[in-house]
Amino acid sequence: MNLFLQQLVNGLSIGSIYALMAVGYSLVYSIMNFSNFAHGSVIMLGAYFGYYAMTILGLPFAGAAVAAALGSGLVAVALERLAYKPLRDRRAPFLYFIITAMGASMFIDNSVIATIGPTPKMYPEIFGQGPIALGQINVGRIDLAMLVISAASLAALILFIDYTRVGKAIQATAYNMKASALMGISPNFVVILVFAIGGALAGIAGILYGMKYQVFPQIGAITIKSFIAAVFGGLGSLPGALLGALLLGLLETFVSGYIPNGTQYRDLWVYLLLIIVLIVRPAGIMGKSSEDKA
Amino acid sequence: MEYILGILELSAINLVAVLGLSILTGFTGLFSFGHAGFMAIGAYIAAIMTKFWGLPFWLAILAAGLAAGLVSVLLGRLTLKLKGDYFCIATMGFGEAIRLVFSNWAYVNGARGMDRIPQFRGLDLAIPFVVALLAVVVAWNLVNSRQGRNLVAVREEELAAQMAGIDVMRSKMVALVVSAVLAGIAGALMANFIGFIAPKSFNMTKSTELTIIVIFGGLGSISGSVVGAFLLTALPEIFRAFSDWRLVFYGLAVIVIMVGRPQGLLGGSELTPSGIRKMMAARRARIEFAKAKSSGGGAA
Numbered sequence: 001m002n003l004f005l006q007q008l009v010n011g012l013s014i015g016s017i018y019a020l021m022a023v024g025y026s027l028v029y030s031i032m033n034f035s036n037f038a039h040g041s042v043i044m045l046g047a048y049f050g051y052y053a054m055t056i057l058g059l060p061f062a063g064a065a066v067a068a069a070l071g072s073g074l075v076a077v078a079l080e081r082l083a084y085k086p087l088r089d090r091r092a093p094f095l096y097f098i099i100t101a102m103g104a105s106m107f108i109d110n111s112v113i114a115t116i117g118p119t120p121k122m123y124p125e126i127f128g129q130g131p132i133a134l135g136q137i138n139v140g141r142i143d144l145a146m147l148v149i150s151a152a153s154l155a156a157l158i159l160f161i162d163y164t165r166v167g168k169a170i171q172a173t174a175y176n177m178k179a180s181a182l183m184g185i186s187p188n189f190v191v192i193l194v195f196a197i198g199g200a201l202a203g204i205a206g207i208l209y210g211m212k213y214q215v216f217p218q219i220g221a222i223t224i225k226s227f228i229a230a231v232f233g234g235l236g237s238l239p240g241a242l243l244g245a246l247l248l249g250l251l252e253t254f255v256s257g258y259i260p261n262g263t264q265y266r267d268l269w270v271y272l273l274l275i276i277v278l279i280v281r282p283a284g285i286m287g288k289s290s291e292d293k294a
Numbered sequence: 295m296e297y298i299l300g301i302l303e304l305s306a307i308n309l310v311a312v313l314g315l316s317i318l319t320g321f322t323g324l325f326s327f328g329h330a331g332f333m334a335i336g337a338y339i340a341a342i343m344t345k346f347w348g349l350p351f352w353l354a355i356l357a358a359g360l361a362a363g364l365v366s367v368l369l370g371r372l373t374l375k376l377k378g379d380y381f382c383i384a385t386m387g388f389g390e391a392i393r394l395v396f397s398n399w400a401y402v403n404g405a406r407g408m409d410r411i412p413q414f415r416g417l418d419l420a421i422p423f424v425v426a427l428l429a430v431v432v433a434w435n436l437v438n439s440r441q442g443r444n445l446v447a448v449r450e451e452e453l454a455a456q457m458a459g460i461d462v463m464r465s466k467m468v469a470l471v472v473s474a475v476l477a478g479i480a481g482a483l484m485a486n487f488i489g490f491i492a493p494k495s496f497n498m499t500k501s502t503e504l505t506i507i508v509i510f511g512g513l514g515s516i517s518g519s520v521v522g523a524f525l526l527t528a529l530p531e532i533f534r535a536f537s538d539w540r541l542v543f544y545g546l547a548v549i550v551i552m553v554g555r556p557q558g559l560l561g562g563s564e565l566t567p568s569g570i571r572k573m574m575a576a577r578r579a580r581i582e583f584a585k586a587k588s589s590g591g592g593a594a
Contacts, residue, residue: 035382113538114539
């Protein structure tokens with residue numbers, strides 16, 4: 001029972017990070033109907049922004065998190081303006097967006113490798129050491145921080161989307177961009193906004209993930225998990241991305257905990273899940289039918 | 295001399311894989327993040343057959359292509375009915391899963407990789423060139439056949455192609471299988487040319503590098519892919535001092551190409567006598583058009 005509770009908390013904690021990554025990616029998908037495969041690079045930059053904000057500027061955690069969110073948000077918006085907007089203006093085929101995203105990701109990752117270098121960096125231990133006892137289980141300090149901060153950020157996002165005018169504008173544009181443009185909602189504004197929000201969440205995810213593990217240029221590869229989480233939950237659906245990410249985190253930790261050799265093959269189980277979802281229900285748990293997402 | 299030969303060999307090997315992706319991405323419009331997985335399958339099969347079982351190179355190359363092709367049929371069955379992003383993510387998962395399997399398989403020495411694989415020597419060094427030539431002939435004939443025109447139709451407008459009576463699923467499957475077979479063969483050639491393979495050589499960066507060569511050469515051009523494969527394999531050797539910046543440059547170049555010149559070097563045209571004539575004619579027409587526009591623009 002203790003092992004079960006322990007795994008449950010660990011799974012929720014890693015799942016909440018996947019959720020932070022997946023919602024940013026899902027938001028962009030819901031508006032632009034394409035997967036921003038450069039999202040992982042933005043997360044990686046967030047981890048570096050946070051790291052330098054703490055070590056060079058000497059900011060406390062909260063300040064570093066804000067710096068990471070701001071920095072990543074700016075990068076994401078710049079990416080949209082410089083790389084995707086020209087394609088949008090030209091109504092370029094879907095393939096060009098994917099290729100551009102791949103190029104952007106390659107450019108950002110390798111710029112970091114060429115300038116900062118591939119050596120992993122460790123965050124200073126600002127939360128103190130040793131796990132915290134919660135009843136019968138022990139929770140790592142970073143894991144707890146991940147869970148709380150992700151939950152708070154996601155709650156803020158959901159409130160924003162559901163209860164503000166601007167949030168409703170995003171929903172309307174996701175539903176039908178042309179019609180909402182005719183109602184006076186600028187598509188350009190909404191696109192910039194979703195990139196900024198997605199980027200800011202990516203920055204927070206980056207700093208948390210970097211603190212749990214380390215910061216290195218290939219950190220963005222973790223987003224493949226968040227892509228899978230988003231597909232699992234249904235591309236373009238926010239609650240879907242959340243649910244998919246949490247379930248994925250739980251699956252991972254329970255596989256590592258209960259199946260022999262589970263840790264070694266943990267990721268294979270994730271890909272197996274992806275394949276099952278794609279066969280049984282490609283639209284995901286909460287997605288619309290995949291037919292109209294050409 | 296040996297050094298230059300080495301670069302040419304690698305270019306020929308890359309070309310085999312690039313031709314496959316040219317058909318898949320350039321002609322059919324499908325984007326794969328996982329073709330390094332097919333290369334890995336081919337490379338490991340060739341390594342096992344030549345090193346452990348002592349079989350000849352040609353048999354290993356055939357088996358590598360066949361195995362990659364069979365796996366691609368399975369993958370295609372599962373994923374080709376998915377659209378756009380779903381297909382990309384599925385191929386991404388596929389490539390990573392293959393890499394994980396080889397990283398954890400003790401028979402092939404896991405993540406440390408296999409070394410002392412029998413290498414091409416003497417006359418065998420001609421094998422990559424012969425295979426590359428064959429691959430060019432196959433690709434050329436495919437894209438200039440009825441099947442090839444079907445692929446382009448699917449790329450341009452899937453729904454319309456379907457309406458015109460093209461079996462879209464079958465066309466996509468043909469493109470996927472051909473590209474996987476070629477990737478598998480390229481993997482086998484690489485294993486037997488270099489003599490060492492490790493799972494980490496077949497990561498997502500490898501997949502995207504191959505696609506980048508296709509984009510440089512131009513989407514929808516076989517000769518573009520040939521020029522691209524030789525140029526982009528040789529250039530990094532010449533600029534060795536800047537090797538850290540190579541991928542930075544690639545990434546930037548991809549964005550610039552997509553934003554400014556999406557057809558790449560030779561997109562949509564071929565370096566044949568008639569293709570060159572066509573390009574020249576189009577160029578003349580553009581110049582004439584520009585002249586007419588600047589002089590008599592007001593009248594229209």
